Amino acid sequence: MAKRAQTTRVGISDVAAKAGVSLATVSRVMNGNLSVDPQIATRVRATATELKYQPNPTGRNLARGKTDTVGVVVPDLGNPTFQSVLRGVSRAAALDGYRVLIADSSEVSSEESILASEARRRCDGVVLCAPRMSPAELEELAPSLYPMVLVNRTTDATSSPSVIVDYGKGIQDLAAHLMELGHTRLAYVAGPESSASNGLRLAGLATFREANPSIEIQVLPNGSTFEDGYNSAAAVLDSGATGIMAFNDLTAMGLLSNLNERGIRVPAELSVTGFDDIPFARYTTPALTTADVPIVEVGEQAWRQMRDLLNSPEGNDAGASTPEGVTRTFSPSLVVRGSTAAPASKAQ
């Protein structure tokens, strides 16, 4: 083995030698093991400080069989939603002494499984955000990733803890809000087809339709970006709807921008709603009515589920007392601002 020259980092044996004790004792002291003579402990600690000794994490990791690190797999680090999840996990995990390793698949979903597995091997667990992964692939991947926590997905056969946002309820709240204002013709400017959360919104709308047969709800296929929203204006106007629910705040803002250019007044002529309540939503003109999604909290909760998993007894498939399969749901909350009002026909 190569022998690094002088600058070799100070190791546990250096401390042991200088303090006149064995490696074991130094280790015990560093780990707060109580069964060490307080006097010796103090001496060891002093020596450690003097020598600026810092235990090598890799050595510890190998010996303890854990890394105090959790992986977060996201499909796109540029997406504000995942950035917020990441932040939530990172901050919550930090409070428990864990660090976060990033695995960004850059939307190459074919790499997602591999990336997740690799992250799992390096970490004690993974938080998986994989909205586009097929259910079958997810189901197959899940067992090998244990412990794992899902964000905005659930597994069926395998039961993994999940943290999900009830997009269905959120969109229903928005639709109900528009209905109460007097709108009878609504349109949903949809998100990407493969998006799971778009599916949940559609399901929510289906439920709403059943409960309120008198309300018309059109679905206009579209995307998820500001640009997509901007480009949806023509279809929106063609639809004849007066209450428009955009996939998210970004597309709502794009739509708003185009409508503004066309001289169409919001909310006088058309009501528009967003989804997510991103920081900018309150500053658009008019300010956006939307459904607030506490996405950072989703990340925090994901960590807590992970922590429970990590602390739970070894036997992972045992009985009913394990925290397995717990699903924590966050409901978006309606935020009414200036972009919605009674429809023109009834208002005036």
Added chain:
Amino acid sequence: MAKRAQTTRVGISDVAAKAGVSLATVSRVMNGNLSVDPQIATRVRATATELKYQPNPTGRNLARGKTDTVGVVVPDLGNPTFQSVLRGVSRAAALDGYRVLIADSSEVSSEESILASEARRRCDGVVLCAPRMSPAELEELAPSLYPMVLVNRTTDATSSPSVIVDYGKGIQDLAAHLMELGHTRLAYVAGPESSASNGLRLAGLATFREANPSIEIQVLPNGSTFEDGYNSAAAVLDSGATGIMAFNDLTAMGLLSNLNERGIRVPAELSVTGFDDIPFARYTTPALTTADVPIVEVGEQAWRQMRDLLNSPEGNDAGASTPEGVTRTFSPSLVVRGSTAAPASKAQ
């Protein structure tokens, strides 16, 4: 040592046993060492696949003395700038087979040094974003963090590679743009005092003043958020300036929002510029004139500097051939949009 029951992960020795070779040979095959009989290599590979063997990273890390991980220290994961740096580093590093570990100090700058050191111990190197850290502290910390790459900071005594954005030039470009439009009274709505990049802007303005003594430039102390921008409107109007340079796009948008409420037309009565060219800048009303900062590229470049450091010969303080102390500068580029025009007095 505790003996994990049945589900013990398949290790290198399992492969060796099943393939009828020694551990060493399996290791050699897995690492592409050529000095292995092709026939044996094939057999080993087949066994590895059959057994679904995946080398344990921790073991490798310890044996090789490296972790294939780089730490990114940021003061606030909620800040779009650092999110982008993080993304840049993460994607670029991934291409070289490295992963990123996050260290978010959550703006608790007293913890920054400790956090950075800890990240360094877990990783092969650190990319440090610490705009508020005092030069003295940075200088003291630098040696112990080697290899380290700085973002938007430089060290003096210690020479660490840096990737910086020339904020001074950017603000001068904006000032020059306003001057060319005919503005003679400018105001800079400053960022946080402790912010290094705010200091660079101020220095840039000082240079500009020297070169253009006829132009008045007031400095209005302020902050860095949308809210801060919104609240700066009164001071801005008091100043009597006609060309307003905001600290960044966020504050510019806040200012714009307030001015809009007051019925003050932009750019007819007042010209406003931002800084950063965040995605929303083009969608404000009017669209924001700003200085584009290629911040993701900054992150990518930071990784490249890090890679050079990691690949450079051991002796880190040796001669002139090392990539030490290389500073890569990115210049913001002026993006003229609708929020700037000739001042009212001259325009009409």
Added chain:
DNA sequence: AGAAAACGAGAAAGCGCTTTCTCAACCGTT
């Protein structure tokens, strides 16, 4: 006071790999 229990610290065995070191088998020379 003698034996049992409790304690505290050192020795040593790993954790799962990589990489020397070592040596047998094989090659081509004169």
Added chain:
DNA sequence: AACGGTTGAGAAAGCGCTTTCTCGTTTTCT
């Protein structure tokens, strides 16, 4: 046919810790 020179793979020594095992001491109980 004997010999230095290659190859190629196994044996073994770590990498820097943690944790059991072990055993000499001290305390406690009857």
